[in-house]
Amino acid sequence: MQPLQIAICVKPVPDPKESTQLQINPTTKTLVRKGIPLVINPMDRNALEAGVKLKEANGGKVTVFSMSPPEGELTMLETLALGADEAILLSDLIFAGGDTLATARVLAAGIKAQGNWDLVICGAESFDGGTAQVGAQLAVLLGTPWITRVSHLKRVDDKHLLVTVEDEVEQRELLVQLPVVLTVESVVNQARPLSLWGIVEARNKKITVYNADTLKLDQKGIGLDGSPTQTRDLFAPDASREAEILTGDSPQQIANQLLDKIGWSRKGAAN
Amino acid sequence: MKQVWVFAEHQAGQWTSVTGELLVAARNIADQLNGELNVIVCGDQVEELAATLKQWKVDRVYLSQHPELNFYHPLVYTETIVDLVSEYGCPEMILFGATYLGRDLAPAIAARLGTGCAADCCDLKLDENGNLLQIVPGLGGTIFATIVTPFHRPQVATVKPGMLETLGSSENEDKAKALKPVEVVKVEPRFPQNTAAIQLHSVKQKPAKESGLQAAKRIVAGGAGISGPEGWSLLEELADVLGAAVGATRPAVDEGWASHDLMIGQSGKTVRPELYLGIGISGDMMHTIGIKGKGTLIAINQDPKAAIFKQVDYGIVADYRSILPVLIEEVKRREG
Known part of the structure; x- marks a missing residue:
């Protein structure tokens, strides 16, 4: 089968293991990621793995695209060690604070600037934002079809993939023609761990940085100011209840108190 | 207009x-x-x-x-x-x-x-x-x-x-x-x-995985604090004697103690039980946002500072392992 030019979109996210450290910038109402190590968004590792597997089967090239502050470069290096051939870091101060559409605009510009592509793969959703919107929006901007939340994918011929998706009631297999944008679930594959050899190889691969000028991006549609959605307000959940703490000399006493409080008597419950 | x-x-x-x-x-x-x-x-x-x-x-x-x-x-x-x-x-x-x-x-x-x-x-x-x-x-x-x-x-x-x-x-x-x-x-x-x-190649109805969680009047839910499958069995036994459905937080699902369709919260189900008992649950909003309605909410957690105690009606600050066995026995005794 023909080799494929594959683009993978990767978001560096705060390490999920350290997510309790996250804070909010009260002015911009965005997440402060400072001090928390960035890692590849978990589902994007599956997206990368899917691309690398397709390349290993029939050749081609895997290019990673990421909109990120310069600190994202280390994450890019990691994607190269995991099998990507090249990484494009889309980085500019004016990209900061973009919503999903503003982000998709930058990614689309980066992918277009890089040239021909057959397939774009993204993770279905990010660990931190979790909106799951960028994949479909990117496809709209690139003018191609899209399939979100793919749980299984197989290349069937030069121009077609067979993918599986599930909604609430059905599982569907779809035959999709390239070029297409896919977003994948974590079950789509088992992402490979970092290998020493991969890290050694990554040193010979290229990371290119593009900014808004190189991408010829119209500032009106990017970053915090170019985002159609804005965060107006942040507020803590309404802690509307204050627990009455049940205490006692023994677990038996506490258990009895609890059942009395909820009116659990003979012949079952009553609330 | x-x-x-x-x-x-x-x-x-x-x-x-x-x-x-x-x-x-x-x-x-x-x-x-x-x-x-x-x-x-x-x-x-x-x-x-x-x-x-x-x-x-x-x-x-x-x-x-x-x-x-x-x-x-x-x-x-x-x-x-x-x-x-x-x-x-x-x-x-x-x-x-x-x-x-x-x-x-x-x-x-x-x-x-x-x-x-x-x-x-x-x-x-x-x-x-x-x-x-x-x-x-x-x-x-x-x-x-x-x-x-x-x-x-x-x-x-x-x-x-x-x-x-x-x-x-x-x-x-x-x-x-x-x-x-x-x-x-x-x-x-x-x-x-x-x-x-894009062409439809095949369609398969998913088997109805109705856990009954969303319609359940009583729910016993567990989180990371359960810390193992043995503890989870204890929780299931309590749910059983109370006639309650079992629910879970994402960490409990990620650990493999509960299946994905039992997850309550932001990326899981929304429930409106008359009685909810959360065990070993910290009270992260990702879970508690899925608990709606005016039912009675109870939490058992070792940590007196756990956020869950600001979101429930009754709290027990204790290791669930000491409370659950006696609670199960007491429910059975009251049932006669």
């Missing part, structure tokens, strides 16, 4: 539950705006179903029927709705359920129209200028954010199932008999030139 649009989704010949929830909220919003509530229905042979929308006092239905619409095709659905916007005037907002389909379609339509899309809202309100306040949980699971789309129309949003109040269905149907029929506007679907790039 200002228009509020709802995409009414149906599965297996019935409205999805979130469709009813959206329609109640949207009718309310349309009334506040002195506007119309118009509903988009796509499918094959869905005219009779569309007629049932009158129970939500819908003003107009844009009905697009075609055998090909029986299957959700992202391009066809997107372009059909984009056509509607240019044909019938830009609505103030288009609301979708945060289902597989809604989460796929809504952001695509927003991108086509160059407008904003708020994902997985748990509440919708209007501000004094008529902007939609889209309340989303997020940013690490400890906070709510209010998202607005102030300078673009339509405001597009997906709303998580189970979050908005709905009317009792029987009460609705009675009222509906007295209501006038809905005006139906038939619209042609739009098949863009690359429609054939």
